[in-house]
Amino acid sequence: MKIIIVGAGQVGGTLAENLAREYNDITVIDIDGKALRVLQDRLDIRTVSGIGSHPDILVRAGIEDADMLVAVTNSDEVNIIACQVAYSLFHTPTKIARIRAGNYTNPKYYDKLFNDKHMPVDVMITPEQVVTDYITRLVAQPGALQVLDFANGIIQLVGLRAVKNSPLVGQELRTIKEHIPHADARVAAIYRRDRAIFPTGTTVIEDGDEVFFIAAKNNIRKVMSELRKLEKPYHRLIIAGGGNIGYRLTKALEHDYNIKIIESSKQRAEFLSEKLDRAVVLNGSATDQELLLDENIDRADVFLALTNDDEVNIMASLLAKKLGTKKVMTLISNPVYADLMQGGDIDVAISPQQATTSSLLAHVRRADTVSVHSLRRGAAEALEIIVHGDEKTSKVVGRRIEDIKSPPGATLAALVRDGEVHIAHRDTVINSGDHVIVFVVDKANTRAVEKLFTVGFSFF
Amino acid sequence: MHTAITARVLGLLLIVFSLTMLPPVLVAMLYGESTSQMFLLAFSITLLVGLLFWLPMRASTGELRTRDGFVVTVFFWLVLSTFGTLPFMLSDSLHLSFIDALFESISGLTTTGATVIAGLDELPKSILYYRQQLQWLGGIGIVVIAVAILPMLGVGGMQIYRAETPGPMKDSKITPRITETANVLFKIYVALTVVCALAYWIAGMSPFDAVTHSFSTVAIGGFSTHDASIGFFDSSAIMAICTFFMVVSGINFALHYAVWHDRELSFYWQDPEAKMYLALLAVGATITCLYLYYSGTYGWSESIRQGIFQLVSIMTTTGFATADFNAWPTFLPFFLIFLSFFGACAGSTGGGIKIGRMLILWQQGVREIYQLVHPNAVLPIKINNRKVPDRIADAIWAFFGVYLAVFYLMVLLLLASGLDYVTAWSATAASLNNLGPGLGSVASNYSELGGFAKWVLCWGMLLGRLEIFTLLVLFTPTFWRR
Numbered sequence: 030m031k032i033i034i035v036g037a038g039q040v041g042g043t044l045a046e047n048l049a050r051e052y053n054d055i056t057v058i059d060i061d062g063k064a065l066r067v068l069q070d071r072l073d074i075r076t077v078s079g080i081g082s083h084p085d086i087l088v089r090a091g092i093e094d095a096d097m098l099v100a101v102t103n104s105d106e107v108n109i110i111a112c113q114v115a116y117s118l119f120h121t122p123t124k125i126a127r128i129r130a131g132n133y134t135n136p137k138y139y140d141k142l143f144n145d146k147h148m149p150v151d152v153m154i155t156p157e158q159v160v161t162d163y164i165t166r167l168v169a170q171p172g173a174l175q176v177l178d179f180a181n182g183i184i185q186l187v188g189l190r191a192v193k194n195s196p197l198v199g200q201e202l203r204t205i206k207e208h209i210p211h212a213d214a215r216v217a218a219i220y221r222r223d224r225a226i227f228p229t230g231t232t233v234i235e236d237g238d239e240v241f242f243i244a245a246k247n248n249i250r251k252v253m254s255e256l257r258k259l260e261k262p263y264h265r266l267i268i269a270g271g272g273n274i275g276y277r278l279t280k281a282l283e284h285d286y287n288i289k290i291i292e293s294s295k296q297r298a299e300f301l302s303e304k305l306d307r308a309v310v311l312n313g314s315a316t317d318q319e320l321l322l323d324e325n326i327d328r329a330d331v332f333l334a335l336t337n338d339d340e341v342n343i344m345a346s347l348l349a350k351k352l353g354t355k356k357v358m359t360l361i362s363n364p365v366y367a368d369l370m371q372g373g374d375i376d377v378a379i380s381p382q383q384a385t386t387s388s389l390l391a392h393v394r395r396a397d398t399v400s401v402h403s404l405r406r407g408a409a410e411a412l413e414i415i416v417h418g419d420e421k422t423s424k425v426v427g428r429r430i431e432d433i434k435s436p437p438g439a440t441l442a443a444l445v446r447d448g449e450v451h452i453a454h455r456d457t458v459i460n461s462g463d464h465v466i467v468f469v470v471d472k473a474n475t476r477a478v479e480k481l482f483t484v485g486f487s488f489f
Numbered sequence: 490m491h492t493a494i495t496a497r498v499l500g501l502l503l504i505v506f507s508l509t510m511l512p513p514v515l516v517a518m519l520y521g522e523s524t525s526q527m528f529l530l531a532f533s534i535t536l537l538v539g540l541l542f543w544l545p546m547r548a549s550t551g552e553l554r555t556r557d558g559f560v561v562t563v564f565f566w567l568v569l570s571t572f573g574t575l576p577f578m579l580s581d582s583l584h585l586s587f588i589d590a591l592f593e594s595i596s597g598l599t600t601t602g603a604t605v606i607a608g609l610d611e612l613p614k615s616i617l618y619y620r621q622q623l624q625w626l627g628g629i630g631i632v633v634i635a636v637a638i639l640p641m642l643g644v645g646g647m648q649i650y651r652a653e654t655p656g657p658m659k660d661s662k663i664t665p666r667i668t669e670t671a672n673v674l675f676k677i678y679v680a681l682t683v684v685c686a687l688a689y690w691i692a693g694m695s696p697f698d699a700v701t702h703s704f705s706t707v708a709i710g711g712f713s714t715h716d717a718s719i720g721f722f723d724s725s726a727i728m729a730i731c732t733f734f735m736v737v738s739g740i741n742f743a744l745h746y747a748v749w750h751d752r753e754l755s756f757y758w759q760d761p762e763a764k765m766y767l768a769l770l771a772v773g774a775t776i777t778c779l780y781l782y783y784s785g786t787y788g789w790s791e792s793i794r795q796g797i798f799q800l801v802s803i804m805t806t807t808g809f810a811t812a813d814f815n816a817w818p819t820f821l822p823f824f825l826i827f828l829s830f831f832g833a834c835a836g837s838t839g840g841g842i843k844i845g846r847m848l849i850l851w852q853q854g855v856r857e858i859y860q861l862v863h864p865n866a867v868l869p870i871k872i873n874n875r876k877v878p879d880r881i882a883d884a885i886w887a888f889f890g891v892y893l894a895v896f897y898l899m900v901l902l903l904l905a906s907g908l909d910y911v912t913a914w915s916a917t918a919a920s921l922n923n924l925g926p927g928l929g930s931v932a933s934n935y936s937e938l939g940g941f942a943k944w945v946l947c948w949g950m951l952l953g954r955l956e957i958f959t960l961l962v963l964f965t966p967t968f969w970r971r
Contacts, residue, residue: 291865298867303876311865320865 030054030393031095035081035111036102037064039362040127040156043382044099044389047407049074051475053393056090059102082110084118092119099389101127101154109133109148116149123392125152129273152392156385157273160360163384164278167358167377168286168331171260172253174239174377177402179413179466180445186217186243186411186466188404192257193236203230208255212248213452217241217442217468218409225409225470227438241404241411243442243466245450263330267291267354269315269345270336271301274360274381278335283308289324291315293336315345318352327353334359339366343375350374364407383407395479399464410469411442416461418484423461425482431455436477438470493549498561499568500543506569507535509626510576510619517615524580524615531575538572559962562634566627566951570595576619582612592935592943597623599954600631600838602711602808602925603946605936609716614697617714621701628708628838629678631954632742633671635836677745682707685734692726706734709838711808711925716933719798720811728798728811739766739805739833761872762834762845769844773828774800777821784818804828806840808925815932822928826915829922840923840953842892846885848872853882891957896921899949906942916942920949 030053034041037059045068049055055074058081059065065076079086081102092098098115100108108126115121128134133142134153143150166176166185175188191198196208202216219226220239226232234240234256244252253259264287268275271292279290279301288308292298298312313320315334326332332349334342339361346357351374358377361367371378383403390401390410397415404411420427424434430441430453441453445464451457459465465482469475510532517525573594577585585593589605596603597620609617686703690696698714705712715721719731737745740763748756757763778796781787787795795812802809803825814822832841852870859868869876896917903913912929916938919927930937935946952960962968 292867295867299869299876302867302869303871303874306874309863310867311863312867313865323864 030097031091032056032097032099032393033058033087033090033092033095035059035098035100035108036127037061037068037076038101038103039382040101040385041099042068044101044386045074046072047382047386047390047403048393051393056095058086058090080107082107082114084114087111087114087119092121095119095121097121097123097125097393099125101156103127103129105130105133109150112150113148116145123151124149125154125389125392126150127156128153129155129157152389154385154388156381157277159388160274160379160381160384161277161281164274164333164335164358164379165281167379168263168266168282168333170249170253171263171330171356172257174371175241175404176249177404177411179400179411179443180448180450180464183246183448184243184443184445184450184466185246185249186241186402186442186468187249187253188239188241189253189256191234191236191238191240195255195257197255198234198236200233201230202228202232202234205255209248209251212244212251213450214242214244214248214252215440215442215452217243217411217440218470220405225438227470228440241468243468244452263356265289265325265329265331267321267324267326267329267332267349269332269334269342269349270360271297271310272335272337275333275335276301276304278333279305279308289329291320291324315341316348318348321349321352329354330356332357336360337362339363343370346370346375395483397482398479408472410472410475412467412469412475412478414465414467414478414482416459416463416465416482418461422484423482425459425465426461428459429455430457430459433459433481435467435481436469436474438474439478440468440470442466442468493546495557495560495564496542497546497549498557499564500539500541500546502565503535503539503568503572504543506572506626507532507539509622510535512622513576513615513619516618517613520614522613522615524582524613527579527581528576528615528619531572531579534575535572556968559959559968562959563955563963565630565634566595566598566954569626570598570951573598573623576616580613580616583616586940588940588943588947589936592947593620594623595947595950596925597710597712598627598630599923599950600624600627600705600708600710600840601920601923601950601954602705603919603927603931603950604712604934605938605943607716607934607936609714614714618697618701620712621704621710621714624708624710624712625682625704627954628704628710628738629675631708631838632674632678632836673746674742677742677749678707681734681737685730688730688734689727692730693724694722694727698722702731703734706731706807706809707738707838709735709738709805709807709833709840709923711802713809718810725794728794731809732798732801735801735805735807735809736767736770739837739839741834741836742838743836744834759873762848765848766834766844769828769831770801770804773804773824776824780818780821780824786817800825800828803924804831805833806922806924808919810926813932815928822915826918826924826928829918829924832922842889842922846888849877849882849885850889853886888957891961892921895949895952895957899945902945903942906939906945908938908942916946917949920946921953923950923953 032048032053032055034045034057037057045055045057049072056077057068057074058077060080062078065078069076077086077090092115098121100111102108105128112124112126115124142148167173170176173187173189177186216228218241219228240256242252266286266288268279268288268290271290275290279288282288283306289311290308291311291313292301293314295312298310302310326349332354334345336342342359346359350357356376358379359375360381361378362381367378367380387402391398397417399413399415402411416425418426435441443452443466467478469478510528514525514528574590577583577590577593592605682703685706686699689699689702701714744756744760744763748754774797777800778793781792781796782789798811799814806829830841831847832843833839835843835845849870856868870882899917900913903916909929912931915927915929916931919925926932
């Protein structure tokens with residue numbers, strides 16, 4: 030696919046990297062030539078320097094035969110204009126814009142504003158909101174390393190670390206039905222010492238395994254309790270960093286949790302205190318031991334380090350852990366740091382890029398993909414795909430799961446039919462219109478999975 | 490300061506004010522009283538003086554500055570009160586001394602409702618009408634000045650009611666121009682008065698009583714045409730109507746406008762000041778009723794009837810009476826007068842420190858405690874999720890401090906004049922809060938007080954009405970320096 034990305038900042042850069050790795054032709058436009066050079070040195074992409082909403086610049090980037098425009102500069106207005114130009118002058122099929130201001134996306138105006146007649150933006154993404162939602166789910170499921178929504182949240186994929194002395198640990202996977210008779214669940218993948226194990230009925234879960242399982246949302250806690258001691262719901266959160274993510278998260282959670290938010294800039298702290306209702310806004314450094322002790326860090330359930338500085342986040346998290354916080358979650362942009370830290374003192378490393386790119390990946394896929402989630406820092410992937418076609422044109426419709434020749438490392442974990450969750454078993458038959466949740470242990474096999482679900486030509 | 494323009498405005502004010510002495514003439518003719526000549530004389534004097542000011546300066550044009558705003562506001566009450574004394578002094582049936590007449594006139598125009606006259610029931614109807622009308626005029630003056638002018642001057646944190654007003658009153662200047670704002674407020678005020686008068690009349694008052702009482706109800710004044718005040722009618726319906734209109738008039742008129750403009754009653758409950766005002770009224774009334782009953786003062790129904798009415802009347806600083814609350818168990822008179830310090834909402838016809846200011850003071854107190862627990866916390870004072878600038882909070886603290894200082898200074902002066910403590914304390918509160926009736930020897934009227942005490946109370950009423958700083962600023966040398 031030919032994709033033009035406007036904006037070479039954090040979001041644009043990571044997106045370019047992810048998409049380029051999937052063999053797309055990427056062109057990145059930015060006014061900052063230096064940022065472009067850095068990207069070009071690293072990735073196999075084309076770059077154009079200039080203002081991304083100007084038609085001439087877009088032409089130079091090859092907009093005329095581009096399949097998709099992704100405008101992710103930090104200005105909402107530039108992003109919208111770029112989409113408008115692409116639509117009006119070049120009829121670009123898919124236009125995606127990053128919109129941060131909640132006022133544009135307010136449901137009151139949204140429908141009238143964003144359509145082909147007025148502002149032709151097909152998909153809107155708000156990276157900060159995506160990350161906020163991601164963290165919100167994590168906070169709501171104590172003990173989980175990762176929680177992902179499928180089919181509007183009725184089915185969830187949860188990653189967690191198995192702990193010994195739990196009912197299922199040391200048991201074969203097929204006993205899961207005896208352990209939890211009323212809650213159907215399926216283990217999609219197991220990572221043992223960072224290596225993927227393809228789960229079969231006889232696989233035995235060991236202490237320390239990272240287990241990904243899929244289940245209907247209301248069964249999640251039941252399944253989790255089989256793999257590790259169930260943690261009490263969180264109440265007291267301390268958030269370090271009142272930037273966009275910290276602010277949105279606090280705003281979303283302040284009525285359900287007891288939140289203290291630490292912000293180092295006086296001006297920003299004043300802004301926060303004005304906008305937030307119940308949360309306590311503290312002006313100071315997240316790495317200030319006195320401040321953390323004064324605010325009873327040892328009694329906090331979770332410490333979330335969400336500043337835009339990886340090093341500060343890591344240091345603050347380590348300090349919080351040392352001072353007695355039960356759990357720390359840390360925003361780490363640099364994948365190298367994330368690999369270093371997760372599983373040690375830091376309980377959950379949150380990768381903002383992973384969350385953001387996930388939300389975009391669905392639109393570059395060939396099969397009818399509803400959502401894509403990157404897991405384990407991009408190594409694995411979970412997809413929600415809608416099945417089309419009939420028995421003749423499709424390789425999956427009308428077949429039992431055990432008869433489907435799925436690519437290596439891919440698990441058909443569950444499907445949603447008419448709004449109901451069905452956990453996949455060997456004899457489950459797939460129908461047209463089903464939403465299938467597929468877990469791919471190795472991202473390299475994603476293509477094969479897509480191919481499996483693409484309708485053959487005779488369909489048309 | 491622009492002497493010429495100020496003089497022109499004053500002259501104009503007096504000319505308009507002189508016209509208000511004509512309706513009493515009509516009343517006198519209607520009831521066949523001999524007071525019409527006296528009112529015409531007062532009218533002529535006021536008109537003449539007004540013309541003397543206005544004629545020479547009528548050509549001078551120019552904008553009034555902020556400083557001139559202070560002068561005009563203060564003179565509105567000072568000069569009008571002075572000329573308002575004329576009918577009281579000229580009248581055969583009263584023949585008040587100047588200080589008595591001035592006290593009555595100021596009490597009327599500041600909508601205080603304290604009176605030096607005993608034996609109201611025997612007075613000519615035209616004089617009674619004139620007293621009530623003074624209050625009504627004072628009421629509209631307060632609303633316009635409180636909503637349109639004081640925010641402009643920024644007195645005692647009132648600028649919070651300027652552009653950055655939270656809640657439904659995004660911009661309580663209502664309309665872009667002051668004259669237009671005044672016009673809208675005047676219409677609301679008149680409409681309230683008309684509805685109130687009709688309600689009174691339907692409830693059984695004579696047309697004369699209905700009109701005159703509606704004047705002093707909507708103005709939150711408290712003057713009555715009877716010595717026994719509202720108690721004269723001894724009617725639950727009238728008490729209920731009176732209570733309702735006192736409560737309504739105690740709400741910011743800009744909020745009334747917003748409600749009327751958007752047809753959205755819920756604004757009353759969204760506005761934090763109105764919300765606290767209504768809540769305080771409810772809590773105060775409950776305490777009063779329960780105390781009345783359990784202290785054995787009245788039975789259940791009478792406790793509720795008198796408790797609610799008296800609480801609303803005192804807390805909104807109206808000062809109507811149906812019962813001698815002075816004779817209630819000691820807790821209640823002090824409790825009621827204490828509540829009158831809270832008063833009504835800013836931008837209403839009520840007096841006191843104003844609920845809006847109390848709300849911010851309270852929040853600041855809470856913040857201070859909170860800050861001790863969380864030394865690093867950033868805690869803004871918020872009204873309707875919007876931050877109140879520190880400058881405004883400071884101004885309100887200063888206002889509060891000066892209010893208390895003035896209060897105790899007045900108490901001391903009254904004590905020096907020979908009054909007992911309860912009388913001095915309550916008379917000061919009654920005048921500074923523009924309430925009206927006090928305790929002790931000023932429970933029903935102020936005729937027993939000496940001249941000095943009356944002078945002190947006159948200043949008290951003016952200070953309270955003019956939000957203290959507006960009047961005090963005129964006494965500072967900086968103000969007059971060019």
